[in-house]
Amino acid sequence: MISKCLFPVAGYGTRFLPATKSMPKEMLPVVNKPLVQYGVEEAIDAGMTDISFITGRGKRSIADHFDISYELEHQIKGTGKEDYMTSIRRVLDDGVFSFTRQREMKGLGHAILTGENMIGDNPFGVILSDDLCVNEGGESVMAQMAELYKQFRCSIVAIMEVPEDQVHKYGVIAGTSMKEGLYRVEDMVEKPAQGEAPSNLAIIGRYILTPDIFDILRRTEPGKNGEIQITDALLEQAKNGCVMAYKFEGQRFDCGSVDGFVEATNYCYENIYKKEQG
Numbered sequence: 001m002i003s004k005c006l007f008p009v010a011g012y013g014t015r016f017l018p019a020t021k022s023m024p025k026e027m028l029p030v031v032n033k034p035l036v037q038y039g040v041e042e043a044i045d046a047g048m049t050d051i052s053f054i055t056g057r058g059k060r061s062i063a064d065h066f067d068i069s070y071e072l073e074h075q076i077k078g079t080g081k082e083d084y085m086t087s088i089r090r091v092l093d094d095g096v097f098s099f100t101r102q103r104e105m106k107g108l109g110h111a112i113l114t115g116e117n118m119i120g121d122n123p124f125g126v127i128l129s130d131d132l133c134v135n136e137g138g139e140s141v142m143a144q145m146a147e148l149y150k151q152f153r154c155s156i157v158a159i160m161e162v163p164e165d166q167v168h169k170y171g172v173i174a175g176t177s178m179k180e181g182l183y184r185v186e187d188m189v190e191k192p193a194q195g196e197a198p199s200n201l202a203i204i205g206r207y208i209l210t211p212d213i214f215d216i217l218r219r220t221e222p223g224k225n226g227e228i229q230i231t232d233a234l235l236e237q238a239k240n241g242c243v244m245a246y247k248f249e250g251q252r253f254d255c256g257s258v259d260g261f262v263e264a265t266n267y268c269y270e271n272i273y274k275k276e277q278g
């Protein structure tokens with residue numbers, strides 16, 4: 001029912017310098033696949049085949065990745081190496097890709113607002129591909145959220161419990177428990193100072209947003225770190241309507257950090273790559 005998914009990929013990826021000096025962090029490979037391809041496969045798995053990227057300067061290789069490489073196709077045609085292309089060929093067959101540039105890095109909220117023309121008046125998914133989510137043998141995280149959307153028809157954020165000393169890195173929610181793993185959001189704080197978090201339920205990089213978010217974002221003032229924060233806009237939606245927070249099934253790796261990236265690589269090598277190789 002939700003066919004569109006937005007990928008904000010304009011960030012600088014400073015935590016991964018020098019690797020990200022001339023290469024987008026979204027193109028860093030986790031085993032043999034760039035991070036962003038995992039995210040796009042998750043979106044397509046959830047039925048969101050209309051994929052829109054918010055890119056920035058130095059991110060052209062992302063657009064190249066989601067296009068045909070005629071030279072390469074010609075070079076490997078009829079050889080055993082064609083198998084290596086199976087996953088990306090499937091993505092290219094199933095998805096439609098659009099790109100627009102965020103000219104100034106004014107925060108995630110601003111990046112999402114930049115996507116308004118591509119999304120229009122439709123509910124849509126948002127995937128931050130530096131959060132790699134896997135749920136081996138079960139529904140992908142975005143598919144779980146799309147299913148919930150059918151029931152609630154409001155914005156949904158994916159959350160997970162994090163240790164107290166980590167909450168300052170996240171947007172954190174407080175809410176009323178509706179049932180196991182599902183909350184109606186009452187408060188939200190972006191990167192709270194130690195001791196000021198309303199809970200240890202942290203928002204990760206998966207959202208479903210209703211299109212009224214764009215009007216709210218347009219009038220959202222810069223917040224934490226001088227950036228236009230999606231958390232601030234979502235709080236307004238929560239106060240005037242409804243936002244749900246969903247404790248997803250599966251695992252999430254923070255691939256924007258070196259430690260999370262290495263964990264994801266080990267996990268994917270053992271649990272995905274090796275299995276695929278038989």
Ligand code: UTP
Nearest residue numbers: 008009010011012013014015105106107108111
């Ligand atoms: P991060 O906070 O991870 O920032 O952004 P970053 O620049 O990518 O990485 P570091 O902190 O410098 O290492 C969260 C997500 O929001 C996107 C990023 O691309 C990332 O997916 N983003 C952030 C934008 O697209 N535009 C912005 O202005 C800010």
